[in-house]
Amino acid sequence: LQADYKFGSFAKTWKFLNSIVIPAHTLKHHPTITTTYNKVKIELTTHDQGNKITSLDFKLAELINQTY
Template sequence: MRDHVSSVWKEIDNRLYQKFKFTDFSTAFAFMTQVALLAEAQQHHPLWKNVYNEVEIWLSTHDAGNKVTQKDRQLAESIDQIFLR
C-alpha cells in the first residue's frame, strides 16, 4: 500500500527530486519494478535509492548535459501516475 508523496517534485542541482514512502519494502520494490519498466520503455533511466519503505528518485537528461528537460518532467508525471494507482 502506498503511504504518501512526501512533497512535490523539486528541482535541485539540475535534477528533479522526489521521495516516495510506502507501508513496507515489498510495496516499495513493486513500485520500483513498475518505474523500471516505464523508464526502459522511454529509454530514460533514473538515479534512485531504496531503503526499506522509501524510494528516492533523481531525474536529469544526460544527453542535455545533465539538466532537467521536458523528458524528465514527462517521466516524473508518469511516475506519479504509477504511485497514485
Template sequence: MASLLTDTEIQERAKPLEGWIVEGKTLRLTRKFKDFVEAIAFVNQLVEPAEAAGHHPDLEISYNQITITLTTHDAGGLTSKDFELAQVISRL
C-alpha cells in the same frame, strides 16, 4: 540529444507535479511505503515506462523509502524527457 529547459520552463513544468522538487539540475521525488516489499514493488513498476521512454531515473532505496531523481545526463540538466517521465511516475 534533448535540449535543456530554461529556469522559467522548469518552474512552469514543475508546478503541476505534486511532491516533486527541483534541486539544482535534477527533479526529485521521495515516496514512503508500508514496508520494503511494497517499496520494491513500486520500483518494479518504474521499469516499463523508463524503458519505453529510453530514459532511466536514478533510484535510492532505503527500506520503505524510494527517492527518484531525474536528469538528462547527456544534456547536463533538465529537459522535457525528465518532466514527461515524472508525469508517468506520478500516475503510478
C-alpha cells in the same frame, strides 16, 4: 528534478520500483534511484544534455507519479 516516496512495507517499495521499469525503458530514460527499507528517492536529469532537466524528465516524472 526529484521526488521522495514512502511505503508501508519493503514489499510495497519493490512493487513500486518494478512498476517504473517499463515507463523508463519505453522512454529510454532511466532515473537515479536511492532506496532504503520503505523509502525511495527518484532523481531525474538528462545526462546527454549536461545533466539538465528537460521535458523528458518531466514526462517520466509524470509516469512515475501515476504508478504511485
